Amino acid sequence: MSEKWLTTKVVENRHWTDTLFSLRVEGAQLAFQAGQFVRIALDIDGQRVARAFSFVNPPQDPTLEFYGVIVPEGPLSPRLAKLRAGEPLYVAGSPAGFLVLREVPDVETLWLISTGTGLAPFLSILRTDTPWKRFRNVVVVHAVRHANELAYRDMIQGTKAHYVSFVSRESAPGSLAGRIPAAIADGRLEKAAGQALSPETSHVMLCGNPQMLKDVQTVLTARGMRKHRRRTPGHITVESFW
Numbered sequence: 001m002s003e004k005w006l007t008t009k010v011v012e013n014r015h016w017t018d019t020l021f022s023l024r025v026e027g028a029q030l031a032f033q034a035g036q037f038v039r040i041a042l043d044i045d046g047q048r049v050a051r052a053f054s055f056v057n058p059p060q061d062p063t064l065e066f067y068g069v070i071v072p073e074g075p076l077s078p079r080l081a082k083l084r085a086g087e088p089l090y091v092a093g094s095p096a097g098f099l100v101l102r103e104v105p106d107v108e109t110l111w112l113i114s115t116g117t118g119l120a121p122f123l124s125i126l127r128t129d130t131p132w133k134r135f136r137n138v139v140v141v142h143a144v145r146h147a148n149e150l151a152y153r154d155m156i157q158g159t160k161a162h163y164v165s166f167v168s169r170e171s172a173p174g175s176l177a178g179r180i181p182a183a184i185a186d187g188r189l190e191k192a193a194g195q196a197l198s199p200e201t202s203h204v205m206l207c208g209n210p211q212m213l214k215d216v217q218t219v220l221t222a223r224g225m226r227k228h229r230r231r232t233p234g235h236i237t238v239e240s241f242w
């Protein structure tokens with residue numbers, strides 16, 4: 001069955017750095033849950049080239065927002081970064097994905113852990129009422145290479161979430177150094193968040209670099225946590241971006 005495409009119009013393309021951008025588009029009414037993604041597309045050399053992008057906006061906001069990085073050799077992302085207000089962007093009519101709070105059991109502390117643009121689905125979740133009603137603590141962890149890539153920091157700091165950032169390739173005051181898995185293993189992440197990360201108290205949602213997802217799951221498994229499945233409830237929900 002061929003995909004149904006909606007034509008939206010770009011209203012803003014904000015550039016955070018040379019490689020990071022946020023696209024806001026109008027003209028598509030989509031029903032989705034915070035944390036889900038949708039395929040977006042452009043016509044390139046006569047072909048419709050589509051990729052999955054997570055919604056940054058919450059479901060109640062009619063302006064759709066996507067947060068992207070330029071992968072220089074990639075076919076779509078460099079072109080998305082160049083879009084200007086008024087230009088069209090195709091959006092599929094079928095949002096999907098399981099990185100949603102409806103799939104998460106009731107716990108004391110919700111950990112939203114991401115690298116790079118993997119932050120996107122958590123921004124949508126943070127902009128809904130649900131996390132604040134359901135969890136005593138919400139911790140947002142965002143790891144980037146350089147401090148200027150800590151996009152949406154002000155927005156996150158304006159919520160009740162505990163925000164912990166990592167900057168891995170330069171020293172940055174206010175951010176942890178190194179990588180997330182090492183900081184879980186040696187206790188630095190829990191200390192920075194002021195919360196315990198344990199199977200008794202926590203559920204962890206992970207999104208971004210697939211190697212980070214694996215490495216974090218390895219250290220969480222050593223703490224007695226396991227992947228969450230509907231039939232065998234656990235503590236970890238994962239979405240890989242590539």
Ligand SMILES: Cc1cc2nc3c(=O)[nH]c(=O)nc-3n(C[C@H](O)[C@H](O)[C@H](O)COP(=O)(O)OP(=O)(O)OC[C@H]3O[C@@H](n4cnc5c(N)ncnc54)[C@H](O)[C@@H]3O)c2cc1C
Pocket residue numbers: 037051052053054055066067068069071073074075076077078097116117118120121239240241242
């Ligand atoms: C469920 C899902 C949700 C996604 N949501 C987003 C999103 O919200 N924002 C976003 O920027 N991307 C997201 N992606 C990735 C996105 O679909 C594209 O792969 C990305 O925009 C690059 O597209 P491309 O055509 O330029 O290169 P591609 O041919 O798609 O990718 C080339 C290579 O680039 C690297 N890469 C791809 N995506 C990323 C990324 N986000 N960060 C770092 N390296 C990457 C990988 O090594 C990949 O093999 C998502 C992917 C999936 C599966």
Ligand SMILES: NC(=O)c1ccc[n+]([C@@H]2O[C@H](COP(=O)([O-])OP(=O)(O)OC[C@H]3O[C@@H](n4cnc5c(N)ncnc54)[C@H](OP(=O)(O)O)[C@@H]3O)[C@@H](O)[C@H]2O)c1
Pocket residue numbers: 019069070071072115116117143144145146149166167168169178179180181209211212213215216
């Ligand atoms: N960010 C840039 O400066 C930049 C510039 C131009 C193009 N790009 C393109 O964007 C792509 C991705 O860049 P990105 O910076 O958004 O994403 P990324 O490479 O996934 O890095 C984001 C963060 O994740 C960390 N990380 C990587 N592997 C990890 C693992 N196994 N466990 C835990 N943490 C891990 C990185 O730490 P480390 O630093 O230790 O790897 C970094 O802090 C590149 O492949 C490139 O094509 C990026």
